[in-house]
Amino acid sequence: MTVRRGALIGCGFFARNHMHGWAEVEGAEIVAVCDRDTAKAERMRADFGVPHAYGDAEEMLRTEKLDFVDVVTTSPFHKQLVELAARHGVAAICQKPFADTYADAEAMVRACEAAGVPLAVHENFRWQRPFVELGERIAAGRIGKPVYARISFRHAFDYYANQPYLTEVERLSLMDIGLHLYDLARYLVGEVETLACRTQRINPIVRGEDSFTSLLGHVGGATSVVECSAFAKYDPDPFPETTAVVEGTEGTLELLRGYRLIEHHAGSSFETNVDVEVPAWGAKPWQVVQRSVAAFNRHFVDVLNGKAEAQPSGAHNLGTMALALASYDSAASGSVIRMSEWRETGHG
Ligand SMILES: NC(=O)c1ccc[n+]([C@@H]2O[C@H](COP(=O)([O-])OP(=O)(O)OC[C@H]3O[C@@H](n4cnc5c(N)ncnc54)[C@H](O)[C@@H]3O)[C@@H](O)[C@H]2O)c1
Structure with a gap:
């Protein structure tokens, strides 16, 4: 088997999940890590037995013979790093947010297309076991045609402890969790025609919005509600x-807390536990997230080997970026946005 040679760029909080994920995947090996904070790069190298650590991505790309890079920095650095990979003819995975602006995201897609290299966005929510299961059941026609969905991420967990930069950003929940939820809405229900969004800033420690509620009109007539709060007390x-519910013409799929997936049909229902085992390297309550990172990485090896199209690709993620960015416009103006008419208006 060909073993694909990869390098990870950005050795911070979430990158450790990536490294553990790569260690589980056959067919790929991380041969170098990079962080402009060289102490972090060196720690990651030592912890995971990686041959080389770098402080400069350009030098790493010049020195190493790579098949792909896995970019796990925060978004302000994504464009320069993905374009660097493209210049070296190397495939790229980019963490979300893919970019801070639509124009930057488009430029990244163009650069990788011109270089003829695959570009995937690390959208791991659709790779979480509950959503893989939901997607497969919908694709198999078990609930008929989806007509309504609600996708909900509400908590008050102090996730700023691990990601302190989130308290400073002007655009918070839509660009952090919203992107994941919109990707799920497109994956489960299809493309979006219209969008209306309200945002709220509830927790005084954050600068941006920490809650949003969106109403989406999908091509073909389905409606979905996508909602998130990082200050909801339970x-x-x-x-x-x-959590999620997808109602179709023939049945309903209901994903409840505790990873309970209930499939309803007229007069009958059955329940499946869609939790996953905690990986040896992981910890509750992160297990579903941690397993999804490994699942995404495994999928990317298939992409490199020409066996799959990236899910999602950079090009596909442009539509998700457009939804998140258009949500700010909708929230500011109080209007419904027709996505075919939406254009970015110079932010960033
Ligand atoms: N998909 C998910 O579930 C999930 C969860 C958490 C974070 N994330 C995303 O992962 C990304 C990273 O988040 P984090 O919390 O690990 O951030 P972090 O700040 O802890 O780590 C980022 C690292 O990148 C390094 N870096 C920045 N620019 C660099 C450059 N040009 N070259 C080399 N290294 C550079 C920084 O020094 C830092 O160590 C963010 O985009 C975040 O949104 C995704």
């Missing part, structure tokens, strides 16, 4: 669970 706190 006991026990449900972080990091996403």
